[in-house]
Amino acid sequence: xxxxxxxxxxxxxxxxxxxxxxxxxxxxxxxxxxxxxxxxxxxxxxxxxxxxxxxxxxxxxxxxxxxxxxxxxxxxxxxxxxxxxxxxxxxxxxxxxxxxxxxxxxxxxxxxxx
Amino acid sequence: xxxxxxxxxxxxxxxxxxxxxxxxxxxxxxxxxxxxxxxxxxxxxxxxxxxxxxxxxxxxxxxxxxxxxxxxxxxxxxxxxxxxxxxxxxxxxxxxxxxxxxxxxxxxxxxxx
Numbered sequence: 001x002x003x004x005x006x007x008x009x010x011x012x013x014x015x016x017x018x019x020x021x022x023x024x025x026x027x028x029x030x031x032x033x034x035x036x037x038x039x040x041x042x043x044x045x046x047x048x049x050x051x052x053x054x055x056x057x058x059x060x061x062x063x064x065x066x067x068x069x070x071x072x073x074x075x076x077x078x079x080x081x082x083x084x085x086x087x088x089x090x091x092x093x094x095x096x097x098x099x100x101x102x103x104x105x106x107x108x109x110x111x112x113x114x
Numbered sequence: 115x116x117x118x119x120x121x122x123x124x125x126x127x128x129x130x131x132x133x134x135x136x137x138x139x140x141x142x143x144x145x146x147x148x149x150x151x152x153x154x155x156x157x158x159x160x161x162x163x164x165x166x167x168x169x170x171x172x173x174x175x176x177x178x179x180x181x182x183x184x185x186x187x188x189x190x191x192x193x194x195x196x197x198x199x200x201x202x203x204x205x206x207x208x209x210x211x212x213x214x215x216x217x218x219x220x221x222x223x224x225x226x227x
Contacts, residue, residue, distance in 0.1 A: 033213075033214075042203075042218065043205075043217040044217070045215060048213055058214065091157045091158070102148045102163045103213075105157030106157050107156050108157050
């Protein structure tokens with residue numbers, strides 16, 4: 001079964017440093033997403049990406065965040081200057097063209113900011 | 115404010131019993147709902163979805179019921195197995211044409227052998 005692959009599985013970074021979280025979506029999918037989940041809390045939407053541009057973003061997704069699809073397979077989330085409160089699980093997801101909105105999530109990257 | 119919420123944080127059932135996980139939503143304009151299962155250390159896994167023009171949808175051992183009158187969603191798991199132990203989230207799509215999902219708080223299902 002096709003999978004969304006995320007790397008690394010765990011990243012530790014110092015406050016103020018830049019991090020890039022990487023994702024390989026399912027190959028024939030057209031919609032790409034980042035969500036995050038702070039420990040013990042809800043899964044929260046960050047951003048969606050379609051046709052090489054951001055289609056939706058939440059209020060969490062401020063100027064410190066950016067996304068990119070640098071080639072035909074990767075989808076990245078960059079946090080420019082990490083803060084302690086950015087510590088969370090970050091999930092990438094992808095979805096195909098179609099009427100429903102359920103999509104496939106990766107296993108996540110646990111980001112720890114120290 | 116508007117929210118997707120769950121009634122119980124933890125549900126413990128005996129193996130073989132049926133499980134019912136509930137979810138309340140407050141936005142009557144939501145048109146699409148999904149149940150996800152999240153096992154420890156993994157991402158949410160799609161279980162079943164339902165559109166607002168339906169009351170019930172069945173999958174393999176799972177049934178989702180939607181009561182729009184009281185804005186209530188439930189997930190029924192038949193013959194619960196140890197492998198069903200996980201956190202279950204309901205999620206809604208609140209705005210037709212937008213694909214962002216709003217997740218509820220999650221219910222932990224514990225299956226006792």
